Amino acid sequence: MTAAxxxxxxxxxxxxxxxxxxxxxxxxxxxxAPGVREDLEAHLxxxxxxxxxxxxxxxxxxxxxQAGLTGRGGAAxxxxxxxxxxxxxxGRKVIVANGAESEPASRKDAALLWxxxxxxxxxxxxxxxxxxxxxxxxxxxxxxxxxxxRALHERTAAGLDRRGIVVTQAPPRFLAGQETxxxxxxxxxxxxxxxxxxxxPERGIAVHNVETLAHLALIARYGPDWFRQVxxxxxxxxxxxxxxxxxxxxxxxxxxxxxxxxxxxxxxxxQAVLIGGYHGTWLPASAVDENLTLDNRTLKRHGAALxxxxxxxxxxxxxxxxxxxxxxxxxxxxxxxxxxPCLNGLPRIAAAMAELAGSRPRRKTREDTExxxxxxxxxxxxxxxxxxxxxxxxxxxxxxxxxRRHATGRCSAPSSQPFLPLPDRMPMSEExxx
Amino acid sequence: xxxxxxxxxxxxxTGVVALLLLTLVFVLGLTVNRQTxxxxxPRFAVTDLHRNIxxxxxxxxxxxxxxxxxxxxxxxxxxxxxxxxxxxxxxxxLGLGAVSLDLMIAMIITSLLRGRLNRITxxxxxxxxxxxxxxxxxxSIYSSKDMQHGPMLYLAVLCALILAAAVIWRLASGxxxxxxxxxxxxxxxxxxxxxxxxxxxxxxxxxx
Amino acid sequence: MRTALAKDALRVNPxxxxxxxxxxxxxxxxxxxxxxxxxIVDSSPLPAALExxxxxxxxACPALALKITRK
Numbered sequence: 001m002t003a004a005x006x007x008x009x010x011x012x013x014x015x016x017x018x019x020x021x022x023x024x025x026x027x028x029x030x031x032x033a034p035g036v037r038e039d040l041e042a043h044l045x046x047x048x049x050x051x052x053x054x055x056x057x058x059x060x061x062x063x064x065x066q067a068g069l070t071g072r073g074g075a076a077x078x079x080x081x082x083x084x085x086x087x088x089x090x091g092r093k094v095i096v097a098n099g100a101e102s103e104p105a106s107r108k109d110a111a112l113l114w115x116x117x118x119x120x121x122x123x124x125x126x127x128x129x130x131x132x133x134x135x136x137x138x139x140x141x142x143x144x145x146x147x148x149x150r151a152l153h154e155r156t157a158a159g160l161d162r163r164g165i166v167v168t169q170a171p172p173r174f175l176a177g178q179e180t181x182x183x184x185x186x187x188x189x190x191x192x193x194x195x196x197x198x199x200x201p202e203r204g205i206a207v208h209n210v211e212t213l214a215h216l217a218l219i220a221r222y223g224p225d226w227f228r229q230v231x232x233x234x235x236x237x238x239x240x241x242x243x244x245x246x247x248x249x250x251x252x253x254x255x256x257x258x259x260x261x262x263x264x265x266x267x268x269x270x271q272a273v274l275i276g277g278y279h280g281t282w283l284p285a286s287a288v289d290e291n292l293t294l295d296n297r298t299l300k301r302h303g304a305a306l307x308x309x310x311x312x313x314x315x316x317x318x319x320x321x322x323x324x325x326x327x328x329x330x331x332x333x334x335x336x337x338x339x340x341p342c343l344n345g346l347p348r349i350a351a352a353m354a355e356l357a358g359s360r361p362r363r364k365t366r367e368d369t370e371x372x373x374x375x376x377x378x379x380x381x382x383x384x385x386x387x388x389x390x391x392x393x394x395x396x397x398x399x400x401x402x403x404r405r406h407a408t409g410r411c412s413a414p415s416s417q418p419f420l421p422l423p424d425r426m427p428m429s430e431e432x433x434x
Numbered sequence: 435x436x437x438x439x440x441x442x443x444x445x446x447x448t449g450v451v452a453l454l455l456l457t458l459v460f461v462l463g464l465t466v467n468r469q470t471x472x473x474x475x476p477r478f479a480v481t482d483l484h485r486n487i488x489x490x491x492x493x494x495x496x497x498x499x500x501x502x503x504x505x506x507x508x509x510x511x512x513x514x515x516x517x518x519x520x521x522x523x524x525x526x527x528l529g530l531g532a533v534s535l536d537l538m539i540a541m542i543i544t545s546l547l548r549g550r551l552n553r554i555t556x557x558x559x560x561x562x563x564x565x566x567x568x569x570x571x572x573x574s575i576y577s578s579k580d581m582q583h584g585p586m587l588y589l590a591v592l593c594a595l596i597l598a599a600a601v602i603w604r605l606a607s608g609x610x611x612x613x614x615x616x617x618x619x620x621x622x623x624x625x626x627x628x629x630x631x632x633x634x635x636x637x638x639x640x641x642x
Numbered sequence: 643m644r645t646a647l648a649k650d651a652l653r654v655n656p657x658x659x660x661x662x663x664x665x666x667x668x669x670x671x672x673x674x675x676x677x678x679x680x681x682i683v684d685s686s687p688l689p690a691a692l693e694x695x696x697x698x699x700x701x702a703c704p705a706l707a708l709k710i711t712r713k
Contacts, residue, residue: 195657197711329622337618339656340680344621351625355633362632375676381657466704469662478667481702549697553658553706 026230027253028238029214031115040154043118050122050220060130060220061087067224068236069216073098073177073209074277074307076296079216082201082208087131089204096137096186097124099144099210100170100177103277103308104330104421108240109210111251113144116214117151121161123213126220128163131206136163137186139177141170172423174278174334178382179207181336192336193382211240230255235295244312246419260292264313272314272398274420275299276307278327279387282320282394285313303394312420319413321402323420324395325350325357330422331388342385345376349392356396359409366403369396441505446578448498450586453574455491457593459484460567461600468607485545492542495535527576534570537562567597650688650710652696654681658707665708668699683708 031038038046065080086093097120101109113120128136140148145167155161168186170176176191179200185191200207208216215237219227228236235256243250243264254263264273270285281304283292292298296306314320332350337343352369355361373393376385396403405412462484465472472480499515510528514521516536519529544551544559571594575581581590612620652672654665661679671692672684688696688710700708 193657195655333618333622335618337614340659340661340678341656341676343617344678344680347618347621347625350622351629354626355629358633360636362636375682379656379680379682381655466662469660476667477662477664478702481664481704548701548706549709551706556706 026238026255028218029112029116029119029211029240030251030253036115038116038118040118040151040158040160043116047119047218047221050126050217057087057130057132060126060216063219063224064216067219067227068234069212069219069227070235071209072211072215072239072309074279076306079208079212082206083127083130085201086204086206089202091204092135093131093133093204093206094135094137094186095124095128095131095133095206095208096139096182097121097210097213098177098182098207099138099140099148100182101141101308102170102172102174102177103310104174104423105242105244105249105274105277105310105312106308107242107249108251108309110144112211112214112240113140114147117148118155119214119217120210121151121155121165122220123208123215123217124165125161125163127206127208127213127216133163133206136165138165138167139170139182139186140167141172141176145169174331175336175382175384178384180382182207192338193384195381232257232293232295232297234297239294239306239309241294241309241311244310244420246313246315249421254294256295257298258294259290260294260311261288261290263294264288264311269316270313271316271318272320274310274312274314275304277310278331278391278420279383280304280307280310280394281390282324282398284398314419317413317415318417318419319357319402319411319415320395320399321353321357321406322411322413322416323418324392324399325353326418326422327420328353328388328392331384331391335384336382339380339385341376341379345372346385346388348372349376349388353392353395356403356406359406359411361406363407366396439507441501442507445498445501445505446580448494448501449574449577450581450589452491452494452498453570453590453593455487455494456567456570457597459488459491460563460597462487463563464600464604468604488542492538495538499535524577527573530569531573531577534566534573537566537569541566564601571597649712650693651685651712652683652688652700653685653709653711654683655707655709656680658705660705660707662704664702664704665699668702669695672696673699681708 036042061080061083064083065078069079070076071079071082086095099109099113099120101107124136124138127133138148148167152165152167170182170185171191173191175181175193176185178193180194180196181191183200183203183205184194196203215227231237238253238255240251240253241263243252245265252263260273264270270288272285273283273288275281275283281302283302283304287302292302294306299305314323328346329350332346335342335346349369349372352365352372355365356369369392373389377389378386380386402412462480466481466484469477470480471477475483499512503510503512503515508523510521510523514528514532516532516539518532518536519525520532521528540559541563544556548556571590575590580586652669659680661675661681663675663679663681665681665683666673666675669692672688673681676682696710700710
């Protein structure tokens with residue numbers, strides 16, 4: 001990989017292609033014009049072919065390391081490290097593209113698979129090559145494989161891929177995309193988390209979010225220095241985010257380190273922002289100043305993280321407690337039910353949140369919630385209870401004023417329209433609320 | 435009484451005691467599995483009882499087998515105690531005893547090596563108890579005329595009834611238990627109901 | 643039998659655990675039960691004095707959910 005000249009690593013492309021222009025600008029993953037679906041021809045015209053000559057498996061891992069690419073699935077783990085560990089593992093090697101976007105508020109992976117499936121598939125093939133994969137999987141929720149089938153068909157017809165891809169279906173559950181649950185499913189079991197001792201990468205299995213693979217496909221073409229042209233030094237590149245402001249959610253691509261106030265088009269009507277997703281953190285609207293930027297280093301200072309890239313702006317006329325209680329009930333219902341503390345704690349926390357979101361909750365309920373939150377943290381096989389507690393605790397902190405109002409039988413919000421998206425499968429009836 | 439007869443009596447006596455102890459061990463095993471408390475005993479006492487009585491039962495079995503082999507009235511090679519259907523005398527009924535003993539040996543060995551074994555493997559072998567006991571029971575009844583009439587028969591039937599009752603209890607308890615997949619929904623409904631009941635109580639109190 | 647090293651620690655497999663509670667009876671210094679009967683395990687390095695009791699607790703767990711692991 002050469003340093004300054006992005007064109008040096010690409011094979012010769014037709015002069016009419018805008019590959020070099022595209023390489024410098026934004027957006028990188030999403031198409032430059034809205035609503036344009038990319039087929040293989042458009043993909044190759046925009047990005048050119050993947051470099052094949054002179055690209056050894058380790059050079060992709062080196063490129064990922066130099067580029068500083070971190071996982072875009074929520075954990076933000078350095079990609080090169082995971083690839084290196086899997087590459088070193090003995091025995092059968094497997095790579096999985098995780099497109100099972102189980103977070104109800106996130107739409108970015110679906111958007112990526114719709115607009116740029118070939119980038120994802122390019123990245124998947126390259127990563128498979130880098131680790132020496134014996135098996136390649138694409139893990140998708142039901143209803144998504146139709147979209148990807150066309151892209152796969154085009155690639156087969158063009159003879160692009162060295163390895164065949166097995167598309168595996170994820171059940172419509174929140175934990176279906178969790179790493180050990182995914183592996184369980186791929187190996188023929190249910191999509192339930194496991195407590196196996198060696199970590200998944202050490203077992204020779206590389207699980208990467210589809211967005212991560214798309215970035216990898218571009219790094220392979222244009223090099224790590226190109227990747228680092230935007231973003232921050234510690235967290236380079238761009239990321240996809242799903243923004244909820246009321247109405248249809250919007251998927252955007254922004255450089256890391258962007259000002260949140262600009263991205264959110266922050267107007268005074270907002271009372272709070274949810275950052276990350278339903279395992280994320282609530283922040284008061286006042287925290288969204290010019291210093292709050294889209295990167296983990298800054299967000300960590302506020303106790304938040306990028307997570308699944310969800311940014312939801314709660315308008316003033318919606319009751320934050322009510323929204324939090326709705327989501328908590330969903331999260332409780334999505335527990336795998338395998339671990340005693342989670343199975344017992346989350347439903348009780350959900351019921352308590354429903355009470356706190358209602359009129360005149362008992363004082364004991366607030367104390368119970370905190371006690372249960374402490375009891376479930378760190379005591380499950382996965383981080384579902386921890387994420388749920390993070391969501392709940394931040395809600396109770398940010399909506400403290402609302403809690404006080406509810407204690408006297410009032411509520412500041414005139415609207416009872418639901419704001420945060422939840423799957424239809426779990427209808428929220430009025431009987432749940434008193 | 436010749437020494438040969440003494441061995442024969444010893445074998446039959448220790449066999450009966452072993453059967454009684456194994457019945458008790460089985461019931462204790464189910465008690466542990468169902469997390470049932472025995473009055474006055476901490477839980478570790480129940481698990482220890484299950485383990486210690488099983489070792490006691492095996493000791494009686496060892497003497498049962500040894501005395502049967504040493505007895506010269508009938509010829510039973512020592513190998514026949516673990517190799518089924520290898521004895522000349524009462525080949526089939528004794529063979530069942532060997533089958534049962536083999537399963538028990540597997541259970542004991544895997545339990546001694548518990549920490550090192552895969553959980554699923556250990557449990558699968560331990561569940562062969564459901565096979566081992568009935569096989570031992572049939573072996574007991576038919577290996578010697580003793581248990582086919584009189585007080586010995588009543589004792590045998592009593593053991594069988596106790597075991598059957600225990601297994602029925604175990605199955606019923608399992609059936610009553612919420613299936614794992616449904617537990618989350620059940621607990622959510624329960625937590626919701628408790629909250630609504632509490633709210634109704636408070637509303638009632640407030641309206642008085 | 644292998645003797646514990648300074649970095650050994652107790653760990654419970656939360657999926658295997660069904661809340662028998664035998665471990666908490668045998669090792670109250672390091673394990674207590676929560677309000678639902680599930681163990682809260684102190685997973686700091688195992689003190690040498692408690693090693694024997696810890697092994698006893700590991701062997702006694704009916705669900706084979708307790709383990710001593712090397713950190």
